[in-house]
Amino acid sequence: MVEFQPSKLAMRVRSPSPALSFKKESIKFLVINRLTGQFLSIMTLIPIKEALQTVIDSVKVRRPDTVNILNALNLVSAQEVISKINIPPFENSQMDGFAISVTESTKFPLTLDVVETVFAGHNPKKLIDETVACRIFTGAKLNVGANAVAMQENCDYDTKAKKVIVNVPVAPGENIRTVGDDVSQKQVIIPSGTIFTPAVIGLAASCGIDKVKIIRPPKIGIVSTGSELMSVGKKLMPAKIYDSNRLTLSALVKQLNLKVYDFGIIPDDISILTRLLKVYSKRVDVLIISGGVSVGDADFVKTSIQKLCPKNSQSLQIAIKPAKPFAYGTNDNCIFFGLPGNPVSATVSFELLVKPALKKMMGYKSYDIQYVKVEAKQDIPSHNDSKTHYLRVMLKKDINGNYSGVLSQKQGSHNLLSLANSNALAEIPNRRSIKKGQFFKAIVTDSVAN
Ligand code: AMP
Numbered sequence: 001m002v003e004f005q006p007s008k009l010a011m012r013v014r015s016p017s018p019a020l021s022f023k024k025e026s027i028k029f030l031v032i033n034r035l036t037g038q039f040l041s042i043m044t045l046i047p048i049k050e051a052l053q054t055v056i057d058s059v060k061v062r063r064p065d066t067v068n069i070l071n072a073l074n075l076v077s078a079q080e081v082i083s084k085i086n087i088p089p090f091e092n093s094q095m096d097g098f099a100i101s102v103t104e105s106t107k108f109p110l111t112l113d114v115v116e117t118v119f120a121g122h123n124p125k126k127l128i129d130e131t132v133a134c135r136i137f138t139g140a141k142l143n144v145g146a147n148a149v150a151m152q153e154n155c156d157y158d159t160k161a162k163k164v165i166v167n168v169p170v171a172p173g174e175n176i177r178t179v180g181d182d183v184s185q186k187q188v189i190i191p192s193g194t195i196f197t198p199a200v201i202g203l204a205a206s207c208g209i210d211k212v213k214i215i216r217p218p219k220i221g222i223v224s225t226g227s228e229l230m231s232v233g234k235k236l237m238p239a240k241i242y243d244s245n246r247l248t249l250s251a252l253v254k255q256l257n258l259k260v261y262d263f264g265i266i267p268d269d270i271s272i273l274t275r276l277l278k279v280y281s282k283r284v285d286v287l288i289i290s291g292g293v294s295v296g297d298a299d300f301v302k303t304s305i306q307k308l309c310p311k312n313s314q315s316l317q318i319a320i321k322p323a324k325p326f327a328y329g330t331n332d333n334c335i336f337f338g339l340p341g342n343p344v345s346a347t348v349s350f351e352l353l354v355k356p357a358l359k360k361m362m363g364y365k366s367y368d369i370q371y372v373k374v375e376a377k378q379d380i381p382s383h384n385d386s387k388t389h390y391l392r393v394m395l396k397k398d399i400n401g402n403y404s405g406v407l408s409q410k411q412g413s414h415n416l417l418s419l420a421n422s423n424a425l426a427e428i429p430n431r432r433s434i435k436k437g438q439f440f441k442a443i444v445t446d447s448v449a450n
C-alpha cells in the first residue's frame with residue numbers, strides 16, 4: 001500500500017545532500033501509505049546524467065593487449081599504427097587497357113605494336129616507349145617507360161597482328177596508381193584511440209599488419225535472478241516464465257564484440273545469490289545481473305552487491321521511466337551492474353548506463369549517448385512524475401537523412417514485443433508534450449529503414 005507522490009509532494013533539492021555523493025540536483029519523493037496517508041520515508045531520485053557520471057567515474061580504462069587484427073573488431077587501438085610500406089607498393093594500372101608512353105603533344109588516334117601482356121601479379125619485362133604498348137589489366141605492375149594506361153573501351157585491338165589503335169586522347173599519368181598514393185611508408189594509418197571498424201581492419205591488413213595493440217576487452221558475465229525464471233529449451237512449468245533478459249543482454253554485449261560468460265539463473269535466495277555472485281565475479285571483469293534490484297521482498301541483488309563490494313557500492317533510484325532502480329559496485333575482482341528485471345527496463349538500463357561504462361573500459365574516446373533529432377508523426381502527451389521517459393519509437397529516415405518517428409503502441413516495461421518492433425528510444429523530459437510535426441531527441445538502438 002505504498003504510494004509515491006511525486007507530483008504533489010516532490011521537492012526539488014538544489015543543494016547537495018551530505019549523505020549522498022550526488023552533486024547537483026536530485027529529486028526527493030515522499031513515500032506515503034495510500035490508505036492511512038502516513039509518511040513512510042523519503043526516496044531520492046537521481047537525474048540520469050548524474051547517475052551516468054557516477055557510474056562512469058567508478059570504472060577505469062583497461063590495460064592494453066596484442067591481438068590478431070580480425071579479433072580487434074570494435075575494440076580500440078592502444079597504440080598508433082605506422083605503415084612500413086607504401087600502398088600501392090608499385091606503380092600499377094587502374095584499368096584494363098594498354099600501358100603506353102605519351103606526352104602532352106602525342107597525336108591520337110595512335111597506332112602501336114603490343115609487345116607484352118601483363119596480368120595482375122606478373123612482373124612486366126618489356127620497356128615501353130612512344131612506339132609500343134603493353135596489354136595490361138587492373139592492378140598489374142606498370143612497365144618501365146609507360147606513363148599512362150588507355151582504357152580498353154577506347155581502343156581497337158587486333159590480337160592477331162598484335163596492334164592497338166588508341167582512339168581517345170590519353171594524358172600522361174592517366175589511369176595510373178602511383179606508389180604511396182593511398183598510404184605512404186611511415187605514415188600513421190591508425191591513431192591511438194581508433195575503433196577497429198571493418199574498414200580500419202582492412203587498412204591495417206593492406207599494410208601487412210597482422211597484430212595490433214588494443215585496449216583489453218573486459219570479460220562479461222551475465223546472470224538472471226528470479227525464482228520464476230526458466231531457461232529457454234525447457235518445458236515451461238506453472239507460474240514460471242522464460243528468461244529473456246540473459247539473451248537480450250548477451251546479444252547487446254556481443255554487439256560490442258565482448259566475450260559473454262553465461263552464468264544462467266539464480267533463484268531469489270540471498271545466501272545462494274551472494275555465494276554464486278562471488279564465485280562468478282572471480283571469472284569475469286564485469287557481472288551484469290538482472291532482476292532483484294527493486295524494493296520487493298525478494299529483491300536481494302542490492303544487498304548482495306553491497307556485501308561483495310563493501311567499499312564501493314550504490315543502489316540508485318534514477319529519475320527515469322522505465323529502469324528506475326539500478327545497483328552497482330566494484331571490488332578488486334569485478335564490477336557489478338544490477339539492472340531491473342522487466343525486460344524493457346533491463347534493456348534501457350543497459351543502453352543508458354552499462355554500455356557507456358563498458359565503452360569507457362574498452363578505451364572509447366567518446367562514450368556519450370548519441371542522439372538524433374526526430375520529427376514526431378503524432379502527438380506525444382506530457383507526463384508529470386519528475387522522470388525523463390524513454391519511449392519506444394519506430395524511426396524512419398527520408399532521402400535527405402531526416403528522421404521521423406511513431407510511438408510503439410504498448411509502452412509497459414514488460415512489453416518486449418513493442419521493444420522488438422522499435423528501433424529507438426525517444427527521450428521525453430518531464431512535463432514536455434510534443435505536438436505532431438515537432439521534434440524530439442531519440443537514441444537509435446537498431447538500424448533505421450528508409
Ligand atoms: P524484478 O526486477 O526482479 O522485480 O522483476 C520485475 C519483472 O521482470 C517481473 O515480472 C519478473 O518476472 C520479470 N523478469 C525478471 N527477470 C527476468 C528475465 N530474466 N527475463 C524475463 N523477465 C524477467
Ligand code: MG
Nearest residue numbers: 226291292341
Ligand atoms: Mg525478481
